[in-house]
Amino acid sequence: MDMNYHSALDVVFTPVSRLNGVLHALSENDNFEVDYLIERMLDEIRRALANDAVEFDNALSKLGKSQKELGRVLQKVWLEGEVPRCGFEVKVRASEVLGLWSIKVKEPKAAIVKRLSSERFEHRMWAARSLRLSDWSDVDTLLAPLAYDSYEDDNGFFLVREAAGFCS
Secondary structure, eight states: OOOOHHHHHHHHTSOHHHHHHHHHHHHHTSSSOHHHHHHHHHHHHHHHHHHOHHHHHHHHHHTTOOHHHHHHHIIIIIISSOOTTOOHHHHHHHHHHHHHHHHHTTOOHHHHHHHTTOSSHHHHHHHHHHHHHSOOTTHHHHHGGGGGOOOOOTTSOOHHHHHTTOOO
C-alpha cells in the first residue's frame, strides 16, 4: 500500500461501524499485518502534522474535517478504542500523534497536565508525549512522577515511562 497522509486520513476518519471492513481490505491488499499498516498510517499523519501544516489543514478541509475532529477521532478510536487486530503499538503511535497535535493546536497546558494523573494509561502517554514536545520550563518536574508509572503492557513494557522518556 502506498501510504500517504491523504489515504491515512481517509482511514482515520472511517466510521467505527465500517472499521473492521476497512482493516480487512487493507490486510488483503498488502503483505503487511494490519497493525503495521495502521502504525505506518499514524506515522504519516504525525509527519504531515509536523511538516506540512498548511497542506495538512487543506487535506483535512477537503474531507470536511477540522483539527478538533482529528484530535477527537484519534483519541476516541485509535488511542482509547480497541482497534480490531491491532495491539498496544497502535495506541503508542496514536499517543505520539496526539502529543504533537496538542502542541500544534495549542491545547491549554492545564488540559495536558490534567491527563498526567488520569486513570487511563493512554491519557498519561498522550500527556507525556505532549510535554516532551513543549517548550515549557517545568517539563522535567511535570514528567518526573511518570518515571515510576506502574502501567505495564502484556509484554512487560512500561509504555507510560517510555513515553515520558524514562525507558530506552
